Amino acid sequence: MELSDLTTQAGEWLRGSGPMSDIVISSRIRLARNVSGFPFLTRCTRTQRKTLEHKVRDTILAARLSPRTLYVDLESAPEIDRQLLVERHLISRPHKEAEGARGVAVGENETLSIMVNEEDHLRIQVLRSGLQLEEAWEQINAVDDQLEATLDFAFHPRFGYLTACPTNVGTGIRVSVMLHLPALKLTSEIEKVFRAAKELRLAVRGLYGEGTEATGDFYQISKQTTLGKSEEEIIGEFKNLVIPKIIDYEHHARKALLSERAVALDDKVWRALGLLRSARLMETEETLVALSHVRLGVNLKRVKDIEINKVNELFLLTQEAHLQRILGKKLEGDARKAARAEFIRQRLSAD
């Protein structure tokens, strides 16, 4: 598989299918693992880092985790390719920006990605659309087993899987969902979610993880505890206690908008659609905001002539690396904004 195969279609996480996908965009589970016998990355020499990367890469490729696994050497990959992987949620921003030997393995349908030499030696991730946490766990657990057949992971009988940061020690698991909560934002009730999340020791982040803003009304909610509970318990609590509550809040806010402020809602939605269908220069941020309102309109059947997939895809394909890859040229400033606006107009009028 080539990196260019990824460009033209939406990533698994934005396919907009799967259970509860009107609100739950995607489910993600990651496992942090380190190879025993090598220092953690802050203490690795350049040579150790390189040896480790090769060892892990070879193990991943030999394990045949998916029919056609792509491995990208991020030390030599050009900026635009690394940005493309960030936009598709296959690598983190710090992994894109880091230096030294590092890489990422991507499974064929992009549900699986393994970052090599990020904060830990391995960061295994499974990303699936809609609410599919149990399926994600099954998949990632199997991958972990397969890798463990060759790699000796650092493990302590009391502390569990050992990680560079003690906030990840134990299971090394991070369970999260990406939620689209436009109605809670419009009704100013999103603070309720933040408060509830805080009480439940959950982190709320933006579209691109740690330190990013909640652009386009996307919120990534994740569980922070990794020690003292089994993986199944952590996933079960998150899925059964936390997520349904937030989904309920959003449904409630959507209903309230429809019954009490339908005109204001329609105004938001159609204004956004008007912007997307008419504007000549579009910035990333305003594109995401407008798409978010249109997505709400389509999900509430206020807009009927646009498929939800088309909206979902645009969230991804209008981002800088995707846009430039699709158009096959480097674009800066107004030229990029103009190209984005044109691309959106074409996509939204093609029906």
Add this chain to the structure above:
Amino acid sequence: MKCEKCNRPATVHLTEIRGGKKIEKHLCEQCAAQVEGFPSKAHTPINELLTNFVLAHSGLAKEQSSVCPECGMAWADFAQTGLLGCEHDYTAFDKDLTPLLQRAHEGATHHLGKVPTRRGGTSVPVKRQLDVARLRKELNRAIEAEDYERAAKLRDQIRDAEGQ
């Protein structure tokens, strides 16, 4: 349309019904954030908060002399970066780490999840120990919930696991 409070473009449009009267407001994101409590920024990442909190509360700022014999990492280095140097640090800094882990993980200090199956022959006893710990915890919960049928089953499972 311009924001009612300042001259920036209005991007937040609110319609409220109060006492049968319709009130419309047109605000920019910044003014809306003040007036209506619209969050304009995502929260500070919890990891960061957590690390800061933990570092501030566990006396890490004090001089510490422990050094990991394997990687040479000093406890003070960890206090600065929040990242450990190697797997042996967990043994070297065991005492210092335990209270920190308790704060970060809702009081927990013991792993109760997956165990690698190939751990140079130690895997089976380790796994069994952890299974027993987990069953005990479930047993306590069952007793608290007065689910005695389940408690009896769990007691048998513990007996089986320990007897192996």
